[in-house]
Amino acid sequence: MSSIAAFVQVAEHGAFNEAARAMDLSPSAASKAVTRLEDHLGVKLLNRTTRSVSLTPEGERYLDGAKKALADLSLVGAEVTDTNAAPKGRLRVSAASPMARLWLADVIAKFSAKWPEVQIDITLANHLTDLAAEGIDLAIRSGGLAESEHLIARKLYDEDMLVCATPAYWNKAGRPDHPSDLAKHRGLRFRAPQTGRLFPWMMNFDGALQRIELPADFVADEGEMILNLALRNAGVAQFPGYMVRKHLASGTLEEALAQHRPPATPISAMYLDRRLLSPRIRTFVDFLKAHVPVSEN
Numbered sequence: 001m002s003s004i005a006a007f008v009q010v011a012e013h014g015a016f017n018e019a020a021r022a023m024d025l026s027p028s029a030a031s032k033a034v035t036r037l038e039d040h041l042g043v044k045l046l047n048r049t050t051r052s053v054s055l056t057p058e059g060e061r062y063l064d065g066a067k068k069a070l071a072d073l074s075l076v077g078a079e080v081t082d083t084n085a086a087p088k089g090r091l092r093v094s095a096a097s098p099m100a101r102l103w104l105a106d107v108i109a110k111f112s113a114k115w116p117e118v119q120i121d122i123t124l125a126n127h128l129t130d131l132a133a134e135g136i137d138l139a140i141r142s143g144g145l146a147e148s149e150h151l152i153a154r155k156l157y158d159e160d161m162l163v164c165a166t167p168a169y170w171n172k173a174g175r176p177d178h179p180s181d182l183a184k185h186r187g188l189r190f191r192a193p194q195t196g197r198l199f200p201w202m203m204n205f206d207g208a209l210q211r212i213e214l215p216a217d218f219v220a221d222e223g224e225m226i227l228n229l230a231l232r233n234a235g236v237a238q239f240p241g242y243m244v245r246k247h248l249a250s251g252t253l254e255e256a257l258a259q260h261r262p263p264a265t266p267i268s269a270m271y272l273d274r275r276l277l278s279p280r281i282r283t284f285v286d287f288l289k290a291h292v293p294v295s296e297n
């Protein structure tokens with residue numbers, strides 16, 4: 001890598017003398033390092049004159065890859081050095097707002113008590129952000145998120161989707177015996193802010209997973225608004241378990257059609273593809289897995 005580093009320095013400084021000073025080498029040593037690299041590659045990377053140095057077309061193409069290789073090596077070196085160290089530093093996390101407020105806040109408080117040298121920066125976003133572009137270390141998302149060339153998806157747990165309303169609402173409107181009965185009820189519907197489309201209700205019945213068509217008496221693009229309306233006897237809604245678990249336990253909400261629940265939705269932690277994770281990311285993901293919400297059966 002020393003020859004590659006010398007080439008990058010010469011290319012960026014435009015001169016062997018300045019590059020040599022930056023690397024604490026003699027100009028001849030820097031020149032020999034670049035020559036060894038050119039001999040190894042079998043191409044000329046630099047045009048040299050007595051007064052200037054410039055990149056050849058091959059050198060221009062090689063420069064970007066060389067800079068990335070050095071940056072990756074530096075990152076891996078830092079992570080290897082810090083692998084067994086206690087987690088510390090700033091951890092930037094992205095999560096959907098209801099999940100962050102209703103589940104993640106409690107986990108973060110417990111994590112911070114155990115690892116006080118980690119500073120956590122939360123971004124509330126209901127879509128999968130560009131982690132690299134926005135400087136996000138970890139994103140927590142629901143749904144079947146496949147790993148990509150640049151992202152790793154680590155499933156934390158599976159979350160059920162529950163049809164809920166208050167006891168007062170059920171007593172007045174009647175409890176459904178079959179998913180088709182929901183068409184007679186007041187529907188509280190979530191609209192995806194990214195697409196503007198209503199989130200579909202899926203349920204298991206008649207031997208298959210089927211979409212339920214029901215009224216949209218109230219529509220919002222924020223899950224907690226739907227929850228607040230449900231708690232005020234406004235209608236029936238379908239919620240992920242983490243939003244309603246405490247209300248089910250207290251009796252302020254009651255589930256209907258539990259036997260027709262759709263397959264559970266995976267909740268995953270997404271992070272950039274790295275061979276070695278920094279201790280703060282690795283420790284936080286492990287902590288999340290150890291503190292997932294308790295599923296209702």
